[in-house]
Amino acid sequence: MTQRLRRQPFLFLVPGLAMIMAVFVAPFFWTVALGFTDFNLWGDPTRGVAFVGLRNFARLMQDRDFYNSTAVTLSFVLLAVIGHVTLGLLYANLIRVPRIRFTKVISVSMLIPWLTPGLVVGYMWRSVLNVDYGSLNDLLQLVGLMRIDWLRNYPLISILMANWSRGMAVAFILLSAGLESIPSTVYDASKIDGASAWQTFLYIKIPMIRYSLLLTVLMSTFGTLLAFDMVYGLTGGGPLGRTEVFAIYLYNEAFGHMALGYAGAASTVILMLTVGLGLIYIRLNRVVEN
Amino acid sequence: MSSRTSTVKPLLLRGVVYLAFAALLFYVFAPYLWLIFTALSTQANLQLRFPVQPTLDNIVEAFTGQTLRWTRNSFIIASSTTLLALAASVTGGYALSRGTFRGKTTLMYGIILTRVIPSTLIIVPVFGIMLWLGLLDTHVGLVLVYVGITTPFNLWIMKGAIDAVPVELEEAAQLDGASRLKILGTVVLPLIVPGIGAVGVLSFDAAWGGFIMPLVLLSSTDKYPVSVGLFTAFGLDENVDFPKLATMCLIYMLPVIILYFTVGAYFRKGLASIGAGDR
Numbered sequence: 001m002t003q004r005l006r007r008q009p010f011l012f013l014v015p016g017l018a019m020i021m022a023v024f025v026a027p028f029f030w031t032v033a034l035g036f037t038d039f040n041l042w043g044d045p046t047r048g049v050a051f052v053g054l055r056n057f058a059r060l061m062q063d064r065d066f067y068n069s070t071a072v073t074l075s076f077v078l079l080a081v082i083g084h085v086t087l088g089l090l091y092a093n094l095i096r097v098p099r100i101r102f103t104k105v106i107s108v109s110m111l112i113p114w115l116t117p118g119l120v121v122g123y124m125w126r127s128v129l130n131v132d133y134g135s136l137n138d139l140l141q142l143v144g145l146m147r148i149d150w151l152r153n154y155p156l157i158s159i160l161m162a163n164w165s166r167g168m169a170v171a172f173i174l175l176s177a178g179l180e181s182i183p184s185t186v187y188d189a190s191k192i193d194g195a196s197a198w199q200t201f202l203y204i205k206i207p208m209i210r211y212s213l214l215l216t217v218l219m220s221t222f223g224t225l226l227a228f229d230m231v232y233g234l235t236g237g238g239p240l241g242r243t244e245v246f247a248i249y250l251y252n253e254a255f256g257h258m259a260l261g262y263a264g265a266a267s268t269v270i271l272m273l274t275v276g277l278g279l280i281y282i283r284l285n286r287v288v289e290n
Numbered sequence: 291m292s293s294r295t296s297t298v299k300p301l302l303l304r305g306v307v308y309l310a311f312a313a314l315l316f317y318v319f320a321p322y323l324w325l326i327f328t329a330l331s332t333q334a335n336l337q338l339r340f341p342v343q344p345t346l347d348n349i350v351e352a353f354t355g356q357t358l359r360w361t362r363n364s365f366i367i368a369s370s371t372t373l374l375a376l377a378a379s380v381t382g383g384y385a386l387s388r389g390t391f392r393g394k395t396t397l398m399y400g401i402i403l404t405r406v407i408p409s410t411l412i413i414v415p416v417f418g419i420m421l422w423l424g425l426l427d428t429h430v431g432l433v434l435v436y437v438g439i440t441t442p443f444n445l446w447i448m449k450g451a452i453d454a455v456p457v458e459l460e461e462a463a464q465l466d467g468a469s470r471l472k473i474l475g476t477v478v479l480p481l482i483v484p485g486i487g488a489v490g491v492l493s494f495d496a497a498w499g500g501f502i503m504p505l506v507l508l509s510s511t512d513k514y515p516v517s518v519g520l521f522t523a524f525g526l527d528e529n530v531d532f533p534k535l536a537t538m539c540l541i542y543m544l545p546v547i548i549l550y551f552t553v554g555a556y557f558r559k560g561l562a563s564i565g566a567g568d569r
Contacts, residue, residue: 010389012470016382016441023416023438024404030415039418091314097307098300106311113318115547117499119517120539123524124321127328127532133337135320165318226408229501229517236526247410247502254414255506267411274408 034264056265088171122233178212360519383448451485
């Protein structure tokens with residue numbers, strides 16, 4: 001009887017675990033293995049897949065597009081995270097100014113951009129940034145400035161503008177929760193000590209919300225590092241690869257050039273980069289704890 | 291005198307704060323205005339223009355032909371994903387909560403670790419696996435992938451929900467001779483409704499909103515969900531039927547938003563533990 005009871009719950013796990021195995025674990029190893037082959041989707045399908053050693057990796061190290069994509073992705077992620085944290089921190093503080101009304105409505109409505117599919121965000125911002133008709137340019141013209149062809153001349157700023165508008169919502173929610181958890185007695189004490197608002201912010205609030213801050217940085221880093229939908233809908237990776245972030249680069253290699261083996265090698269390298277970033281955060285977390 | 295400065299200053303501060311929020315809301319929501327205005331006009335381009343003669347023609351038209359089919363596909367994909375994800379996570383979460391077996395803690399961390407792997411990085415082998423299984427270009431294949439993607443996090447939510455149910459309740463039912471599955475269905479299930487709601491909303495959202503998976507796995511136009519349909523119909527062209535595009539964008543985004551603000555509101559607690567995934 002007890003034997004049966006022990007075994008049964010484990011059987012309950014089988015469907016879930018099988019799914020995880022099929023979608024994450026097997027593909028993970030498969031990606032790494034693919035990187036060592038010349039598997040592709042064009043040419044003679046009867047021709048087998050050959051082991052090519054490190055050839056894909058050697059080619060990758062000389063691939064201009066890959067370096068371009070790395071530079072684009074890293075600058076996109078860095079500027080995106082800075083934008084999310086700055087805006088999130090600013091507005092999480094502003095909403096706590098005493099006797100401000102509509103705080104509930106504002107907080108709840110901040111969820112909407114976060115819930116909007118990336119593709120839709122991309123399409124919406126294409127209208128805003130359009131050189132001939134876009135409302136941002138209409139606004140610039142209204143105050144006497146020149147119209148700007150954002151998508152052609154400033155593609156990185158374009159995807160950042162769209163990205164900040166939804167990414168800051170997450171930062172705002174997390175950091176608001178962090179600020180809320182600071183007991184009011186702490187503020188009273190700093191007021192008695194005669195600290196200015198700026199001093200309170202820098203020496204009391206920031207250290208006390210360091211966990212929320214780190215979590216925010218982590219979430220927005222990994223949320224933007226392999227973003228695809230919004231960028232694809234806004235610029236498609238162009239013009240001339242200037243917004244070809246990792247996800248779009250991989251998609252183009254795998255399903256544009258049909259070079260699955262090569263894309264596997266690129267995925268492996270990007271995965272190592274991701275893991276490296278993850279390790280840095282674990283390290284930072286330890287520093288924050290002490 | 292001093293009482294006057296102390297009332298004027300906060301007033302000024304509040305004015306500045308309201309202005310700052312007005313600027314933010316304008317920045318964030320102005321693009322939505324274009325979407326709504328354009329969907330209500332017959333002829334429009336990329337310009338933000340108030341619809342002088344608003345019409346519902348675009349929305350009515352969207353409920354015929356291909357858009358209707360794509361919407362139906364999205365519903366089929368998202369609801370099948372939700373049902374299967376629920377089945378896998380209720381049973382799996384139960385085993386993780388009640389089961390005592392070796393390596394359980396390791397397994398738990400292993401499960402959540404898979405979430406670190408972004409779906410973009412596994413798209414190539416997932417394509418390969420579906421090719422091998424003969425499930426390319428089928429809704430079944432796509433649904434299985436979504437169930438797999440959502441399961442790790444769902445298992446954690448469900449384990450947490452079931453942990454909160456007292457074991458004594460189950461022991462009472464066990465004395466009456468009920469089987470495990472029956473206990474799970476009649477005793478545990480009614481007590482974990484918030485967890486079920488959270489898993490349901492998250493899984494539906496993941497499958498409804500997904501773009502890159504169906505873009506890669508599906509090839510027949512008839513099988514597309516709204517996301518891929520939207521992109522293939524309009525792409526990145528400058529001269530398209532913008533009212534149609536805006537209408538499809540609304541059809542694509544509204545179900546998720548409605549779900550969160552209606553059903554989701556009941557499950558705030560379960561949803562409080564959401565990690566923002568890569569979208």
